[in-house]
Amino acid sequence: MNVLHALPLGVYLPGDSLIHRLDPRSKLAFVSVYLVLVAVIDSLLLMSIYGSVALIVILLARLSFAYVWRGIKGLLPILLLLFLYHLVLNDQGIQALLIPSKLFLLLVMITSFSLTTSPHMLISAVARLLSPLRRLRVPVGDMLFVLEVALLYLPLLVEDASNVFRALQARGADFSGLGILRHIKLLAPLLAGVFVAALRRAESLAASVESRCFHPDVSHSGHDSLKQGWRDGVVYGCALFLVIIYGGATY
Amino acid sequence: MRPMLNYWTKPVSIYPNQIADAYQEARTKRLILTAFLGALAAIFQSAGGWLPGVGYLISPLATAPIVICAVLSLRTGVLSYLLAIVLLFLIQPSELFIFPFTTGLLGLAVGVALRRFKGRLPIIFVSGLALFVGILLLAYGVDFPILGPSVSETFDLVRTSYILAFCLFYGWIWMEVSLVLLKRMGRI
Numbered sequence: 001m002n003v004l005h006a007l008p009l010g011v012y013l014p015g016d017s018l019i020h021r022l023d024p025r026s027k028l029a030f031v032s033v034y035l036v037l038v039a040v041i042d043s044l045l046l047m048s049i050y051g052s053v054a055l056i057v058i059l060l061a062r063l064s065f066a067y068v069w070r071g072i073k074g075l076l077p078i079l080l081l082l083f084l085y086h087l088v089l090n091d092q093g094i095q096a097l098l099i100p101s102k103l104f105l106l107l108v109m110i111t112s113f114s115l116t117t118s119p120h121m122l123i124s125a126v127a128r129l130l131s132p133l134r135r136l137r138v139p140v141g142d143m144l145f146v147l148e149v150a151l152l153y154l155p156l157l158v159e160d161a162s163n164v165f166r167a168l169q170a171r172g173a174d175f176s177g178l179g180i181l182r183h184i185k186l187l188a189p190l191l192a193g194v195f196v197a198a199l200r201r202a203e204s205l206a207a208s209v210e211s212r213c214f215h216p217d218v219s220h221s222g223h224d225s226l227k228q229g230w231r232d233g234v235v236y237g238c239a240l241f242l243v244i245i246y247g248g249a250t251y
Numbered sequence: 252m253r254p255m256l257n258y259w260t261k262p263v264s265i266y267p268n269q270i271a272d273a274y275q276e277a278r279t280k281r282l283i284l285t286a287f288l289g290a291l292a293a294i295f296q297s298a299g300g301w302l303p304g305v306g307y308l309i310s311p312l313a314t315a316p317i318v319i320c321a322v323l324s325l326r327t328g329v330l331s332y333l334l335a336i337v338l339l340f341l342i343q344p345s346e347l348f349i350f351p352f353t354t355g356l357l358g359l360a361v362g363v364a365l366r367r368f369k370g371r372l373p374i375i376f377v378s379g380l381a382l383f384v385g386i387l388l389l390a391y392g393v394d395f396p397i398l399g400p401s402v403s404e405t406f407d408l409v410r411t412s413y414i415l416a417f418c419l420f421y422g423w424i425w426m427e428v429s430l431v432l433l434k435r436m437g438r439i
Contacts, residue, residue, distance in 0.1 A: 012341075075345040103395075110344040119341065126337075139326070142282055146334055149286035150293075154338070157290050191312055192435055195319075198287040199436070206280035214279065 012118045018231065019061035019116045024125035026232035031113045033239040037246050038105050044094060046249050047101050053242070054108045061116045068115070072107045079103060119151045124226050149205075157198060164193035262369035263426075267322045267433055271366060274323050285327045288316035289334030292358070296335065296350045297343030313350060314358040318429045319436065321362020328362050348395045352385035361425050365433075371426065378422030383415050 014020075019027070038050055058068060079100040086096035117125075123144060130140045173186050274281045295316070298309035317335070321328025332355050339346050360381030364374040389395045391406065 072345065107344050110340065110347070114341050114344065122341070139330075143330065143333070146282055146286040146289065146330055147337060149283055150290040150334055150338060153287060154290050154294070154342075157287060158294055161291075161294060187308060187312065190309075191315060191432070194291060195315075195432065195436065198291060199284070202280060202284040202287050206277065206283050209283075210279050 013063065013067060013115050014118070015062060015116070017060060017062045017116070019057065019112075021231070022116075022235060023226055023228045023232045024117050024121045025128060025226065026228060026235040027113055027117060028125060028129070030235050030239045031109055033242055034109050035106055037242055038102055038109075041102075041246065042098065043249065044097060046246065047098060047105075049245060050242070051101065051105060054105055054112070057109070057112050061112060063112060063115055068108060068111050070111075072104065072111060075103060075107060121226075123147055123151070128226060153201070153205075156201070157194075160197040160201070161190075161194050164190055164197065167193070259371055263365065263371060263374065264430055264434060267365040270319075270433060270436055271323050281323060281327060284323070285320050285331045286334065288320050289331035290338060292316040292331065292335040292350075292355065293338035293342060296339060296346045296354060299346070310346075310349075311354060313354040314361070314425055315428070315432060317355055317358025318362040318365070318425070319432065321359050322365055322429075322433065325363055328359050332356075332359055348389065348393065352389040352393075353382065356385040357382045357422065357425060361422065361429050365426070365429060371423075374426050375419060375423045378426060379415070379419035380422075382422060383418040386414060386418065387411075 034050070034053070038047075041047060041050065058065070082100045082103075083096050086099060087093065126147065127140070127144050130138070130143065134140050168186065168190060274284070292313045292315075295309055296313035298306035313335070317328060317332055320331035332351075335355060336347070336351055339350055357378060361374070361378045364377040368374050368377070
């Protein structure tokens with residue numbers, strides 16, 4: 001089993017679409033407004049309007065529907081269960097459509113955002129958005145350093161986990177059968193092995209960066225590549241328009 | 252009777268404090284370990300999505316890395332918890348509803364309680380209560396059907412008591428698992 005190929009690591013899809021070129025801060029603002037509005041709406045008309053917005057975003061980003069689907073399929077059993085429960089047991093046709101659609105649209109928008117925003121741009125956006133918190137002594141530098149290290153080493157940690165998994169299989173561990181207790185007994189060495197590998201990696205990386213005069217309090221990376229343009233203004237306008245549509249339909 | 256009484260009244264192992272002290276001065280190492288453990292929490296939590304079958308058994312393990320970070324300090328615990336949420340946002344958005352309210356929150360509570368309290372009872376109580384609050388928030392606040400589609404609609408006291416009992420039991424299991432893990436880490 002190749003775990004590395006199964007994990008949707010680095011879901012970002014490089015591209016040159018309008019959505020790809022947007023500043024991540026404007027995308028974050030739009031997605032946040034969208035998520036809040038979708039969470040509170042309770043009419044099918046508004047749901048279909050916001051559903052169309054998600055579709056437009058996917059088309060503008062020139063995303064393959066198969067990739068979007070990869071981010072959503074994990075929740076499919078729950079969505080189906082919700083739909084059937086409200087339709088068959090509760091006899092509420094509108095709720096049967098509304099509740100799963102809400103979860104579906106939330107995931108579609110989050111997945112579209114992560115597919116069109118590179119981790120580096122995301123870190124830059126987070127750095128800019130969190131920078132005012134430095135004045136309140138929030139450890140923003142630590143947060144960014146931790147995020148950068150995690151994104152850089154995520155594939156290696158998966159490889160470590162994959163190696164421990166393969167070593168267990170080579171020693172006769174069989175994960176295919178049934179029995180929760182048996183699985184727990186098999187997972188305990190997996191957990192311990194992965195932790196030991198992470199600890200050793202942390203030791204060597206810490207020694208390596210400290211030997212190169214790294215200090216956590218000193219700003220060590222540039223996050224200044226962001227620039228907002230007129231397109232980002234349009235995105236903020238669209239977010240405002242979504243709020244106006246909601247207000248107009250509700251009150 | 253005496254061993255049973257001892258089990259509940261005797262202080263838990265000294266390993267949580269030992270490990271926290273070992274990492275007190277080494278700030279760079281602590282930050283890197285936080286990054287690695289936060290990433291591991293996200294990998295474990297997302298396993299259900301990319302490894303059908305056995306992945307659902309790996310998902311609950313996401314609590315363990317957060318426990319270790321929270322044992323180091325509350326700050327590193329919160330940092331790894333937030334990091335895992337951001338990483339889940341990137342690699343498996345469908346788990347974003349579950350982790351912050353259940354496995355992640357439980358990990359934070361177990362870790363903090365292991366540092367703060369000495370007896371098993373308060374640790375189990377704090378861990379179970381945190382998980383209970385998280386599940387209620389998810390089911391009734393966010394309306395996410397974590398306990399099945401019907402639970403989010405009606406509040407039932409008997410059912411809620413069962414949930415509390417389950418949370419305390421699950422918190423107890425995780426306290427014991429964490430003590431074994433910390434003992435193992437202390438030996439390295």
